[in-house]
Amino acid sequence: MIALSTAYILPCCIGGLWGDWWGGFVYAGIIRTFLVQQSTFCVNSIAHWLGDHTYDDRNSPRDHLFTALITLGEGYHNFHHEFPSDYRNAIVWYQYDPTKWMIWVWKQVGLAHNLKLFRRAEIEKGKLQQDQKKLDLTLAKLRSTNLQLLPVMEWSEYLDQVRKGRSWLTIAGLVYDVGTFVEEHPGGRSMIYSGIGKDATAMFHGGVYNHSNAAHQLLATMQVGIIRGGGEVEILKRHGKCGPPLK
Numbered sequence: 367m368i369a370l371s372t373a374y375i376l377p378c379c380i381g382g383l384w385g386d387w388w389g390g391f392v393y394a395g396i397i398r399t400f401l402v403q404q405s406t407f408c409v410n411s412i413a414h415w416l417g418d419h420t421y422d423d424r425n426s427p428r429d430h431l432f433t434a435l436i437t438l439g440e441g442y443h444n445f446h447h448e449f450p451s452d453y454r455n456a457i458v459w460y461q462y463d464p465t466k467w468m469i470w471v472w473k474q475v476g477l478a479h480n481l482k483l484f485r486r487a488e489i490e491k492g493k494l495q496q497d498q499k500k501l502d503l504t505l506a507k508l509r510s511t512n513l514q515l516l517p518v519m520e521w522s523e524y525l526d527q528v529r530k531g532r533s534w535l536t537i538a539g540l541v542y543d544v545g546t547f548v549e550e551h552p553g554g555r556s557m558i559y560s561g562i563g564k565d566a567t568a569m570f571h572g573g574v575y576n577h578s579n580a581a582h583q584l585l586a587t588m589q590v591g592i593i594r595g596g597g598e599v600e601i602l603k604r605h606g607k608c609g610p611p612l613k
């Protein structure tokens with residue numbers, strides 16, 4: 367009865383003050399109810415579709431200002447699913463979360479108590495892990511090759527390819543085609559040529575020159591294969607079990 371009175375009868379009466387009973391009923395009663403319901407349903411639709419996975423991307427809830435605006439804060443829904451016991455939806459002061467603000471006000475006047483907050487360190491860890499995941503993904507896209515797709519070859523097969531004229535060298539078990547890079551090599555052609563057909567791991571990692579981070583990134587774009595067993599193992603080589611005998 368209270369619901370019916372406040373939802374429909376009261377708006378009707380207020381409209382009736384200036385003779386518009388139907389206006390009060392339709393606009394402030396029915397259409398308002400429709401809009402409130404639609405905005406509530408947005409928590410289970412738009413909030414699971416639009417925005418960012420701030421804390422976890424294994425499930426669908428997302429954070430977005432637009433959803434927050436029409437759901438009074440529930441739009442920071444990734445947070446809500448990740449830390450459901452926390453009374454907040456948004457934790458940054460400028461994010462729009464009037465539901466949280468109201469609960470806080472009720473607490474000040476004694477109408478709410480024992481408000482739960484998730485541990486700050488856990489929240490930050492969740493966000494950092496997700497940020498890291500996004501960064502890794504961006505990096506993987508930039509490094510056009512995928513290790514899973516590279517062919518695996520024996521050391522002898524690698525040498526065969528070099529004999530056939532390919533400018534391949536290996537570093538830490540991976541085969542790189544440096545053919546198109548030889549002329550651009552800042553350390554000079556002869557230096558990079560000296561690594562072709564060899565295991566250049568030590569050379570690349572400081573034996574000759576300790577290459578920069580950018581060089582590592584650039585090198586990653588030249589991957590063409592993986593050596594079975596990880597490369598030319600010096601001790602096996604000495605016993606004649608791997609690659610050509612020592613000169």
Ligand SMILES: [Zn+2]
Pocket residue numbers: 409410413414427443447
């Ligand atoms: Zn949800």
